[in-house]
Amino acid sequence: xxxxxxxxxxxxxxxxxxxxxxxxxxxxxxxxxxxxxxxxxxxxxxxxxxxxxxxxxxxxxxxxxxxxxxxxxxxxxxxxxxxxxxxxxxxxxxxxxxxxxxxxxxxxxxxxxxxxxxxxxxxxxxxxxxxxxxxxxxxxxxxxxxxxxxxxxxxxxxxxxxxxxxxxxxxxxxxxxxxxxxxxxxxxxxxxxxxxxxxxxxxxxxxxxxxxxxxxxxxxxxxxxxxxxxxxxxxxxxxxxxxxxxxxxxxxxxxxxxxxxxxxxxxxxxxxxxxxxxxxxxxxxxxxxxxxxxxxxxxxxxxxxxxxxxxxxxxxxxxxxxxxxxxxxxxxxxxxxxxxxxxxxxxxxxxxxxxxxxxxxxxxxxxxxxxx
Numbered sequence: 001x002x003x004x005x006x007x008x009x010x011x012x013x014x015x016x017x018x019x020x021x022x023x024x025x026x027x028x029x030x031x032x033x034x035x036x037x038x039x040x041x042x043x044x045x046x047x048x049x050x051x052x053x054x055x056x057x058x059x060x061x062x063x064x065x066x067x068x069x070x071x072x073x074x075x076x077x078x079x080x081x082x083x084x085x086x087x088x089x090x091x092x093x094x095x096x097x098x099x100x101x102x103x104x105x106x107x108x109x110x111x112x113x114x115x116x117x118x119x120x121x122x123x124x125x126x127x128x129x130x131x132x133x134x135x136x137x138x139x140x141x142x143x144x145x146x147x148x149x150x151x152x153x154x155x156x157x158x159x160x161x162x163x164x165x166x167x168x169x170x171x172x173x174x175x176x177x178x179x180x181x182x183x184x185x186x187x188x189x190x191x192x193x194x195x196x197x198x199x200x201x202x203x204x205x206x207x208x209x210x211x212x213x214x215x216x217x218x219x220x221x222x223x224x225x226x227x228x229x230x231x232x233x234x235x236x237x238x239x240x241x242x243x244x245x246x247x248x249x250x251x252x253x254x255x256x257x258x259x260x261x262x263x264x265x266x267x268x269x270x271x272x273x274x275x276x277x278x279x280x281x282x283x284x285x286x287x288x289x290x291x292x293x294x295x296x297x298x299x300x301x302x303x304x305x306x307x308x309x310x311x312x313x314x315x316x317x318x319x320x321x322x323x324x325x326x327x328x329x330x331x332x333x334x335x336x337x338x339x340x341x342x343x344x345x346x347x348x349x350x351x352x353x354x355x356x357x358x359x360x361x362x363x364x365x366x367x368x369x370x371x372x
Contacts (some may be wrong), residue, residue, distance in 0.1 A: 013091045019294045064225060069230055072212045076349045079208035081333045082201045083276040083285055087304045089198035090258070090277070096191035103187060109182045205276050209350050235361035239342070242360020248342045250318035255340070259323020262297035264292070266337050266345045269354045274347040279303075284347045284354060286335050290325055293337060294370045297323070305335035312368035320367045328362040338367070 114292060193231075255263060272283060279288035287305040294301045302308050307331040308325055315324065320338055328334040336346030336357070344359045 011192045014349045016365065018345045021160035049339070061223075063217075065226060065230065065342030068215055068219065069227055072215050072227075073231075074206045075212035075215070076262065077329075077333070079205050079212070079276065080349065081331060082204040082208065082288070084304045084333050085170075085286065085304050086205060087285075088307065089194045089201055092194040093191060093198060096194060098188050099119030100187045100191065103180055103183055110176055110180060133199035144247065163186055209276070213351070235358060238292065239361045242364075245360075247317055247360065251342075253319065256371055257322065258294075258297040258299060262293040262299075262323050262370075263337065263339065263345075265296035266293040266340070266354075269293075269313060269347075270345065272347075272354045274288050274350055274352050274354070275371075276350065287346045289339055289345075290335050291352060297371065300368045308332075308335060308368055312370055313372040315369050315372070316366050317367055320371055323369075323371070325370065326359055327365045327368060329365060330363070332365055334362065356366060 142325060160303070172325060207228055216227075219220065265291060269284060274285060275283035276285050277288075278284050280292045284292070287303060287308060290305075290308065291301060291303055302311050309327040312325070321324070322338055324338045324339040326336050326338055328336070334346070336344035336359070338359060341344055341354065342359050343356050343357055345354065347354045348357070
């Protein structure tokens with residue numbers, strides 16, 4: 001389907017068919033995932049002894065599990081938002097560091113020029129001292145040789161111009177040096193502020209992920225399995241809504257040459273762990289995956305999903321093609337790469353791996369194209 005990514009795409013199609021991402025599967029079959037037959041006492045009926053009581057307990061357990069699921073999802077969403085803040089601040093720290101290094105080199109070069117001009121000014125002053133301090137005009141008047149007078153007049157003018165030039169350059173360089181020093185101070189203050197922002201974002205992420213993991217750790221193995229089914233069922237229901245809207249029917253574009261390379265890279269990462277702030281090669285966060293994938297496609301894109309949304313050219317959902325990036329949620333805090341056939345490849349969240357999911361399984365903010 002897309003050259004180097006063809007084998008991955010063919011395998012993906014099998015997965016998509018099995019999970020209903022290609023459409024045609026009603027979500028009703030999954031509506032009771034985590035409840036009923038899958039819950040404690042699944043398959044029992046009220047006519048059997050203890051059926052009503054067990055049914056009530058199962059319903060209560062399902063409500064509790066759904067509440068835990070909402071809390072966990074909320075914590076991971078907030079962690080993802082903080083991750084974007086962390087990545088953005090980290091990027092700014094790197095930019096500011098480079099600018100400070102550049103300014104330091106400029107200041108060093110300017111200081112060397114200033115030192116050379118000071119030596120030149122000193123040489124001019126010494127020459128004047130050796131001339132007895134007599135003004136050039138007086139020395140010209142005292143010269144009895146007409147030709148010598150003209151030579152001295154020319155030299156005097158040159159000396160005056162040279163002195164003025166040196167003084168002018170010294171003045172400008174001193175002003176430039178002060179400007180560079182002020183700019184360096186400003187950059188350093190920004191760097192320090194961004195470091196603090198990055199550290200705060202990191203603490204927020206660790207706190208949210210820690211709380212989510214703590215909630216998950218309290219669940220029994222059976223409940224964890226049911227929680228995963230609940231997540232899958234909700235994602236499938238959202239995907240089915242998107243498919244039912246007819247969005248997929250309007251999408252028929254093929255990947256560009258660069259998009260095929262990006263897709264081949266992204267699908268090759270399937271199964272690798274999500275780690276916030278990671279850009280590979282062994283772990284990724286959502287925008288880290290799309291960043292590296294498009295670098296493999298020969299295009300450098302912004303680091304974070306929010307900047308990808310802000311800076312990259314936007315296209316309509318109906319016009320998207322494999323390789324395009326789908327930005328999710330109103331705050332642009334998540335991103336996935338469109339595979340085609342109504343699916344994306346993405347790094348979901350901590351505790352999950354790079355995987356294939358329905359393109360409509362999360363609220364779509366919009367689509368951007370790195371190689372437009």
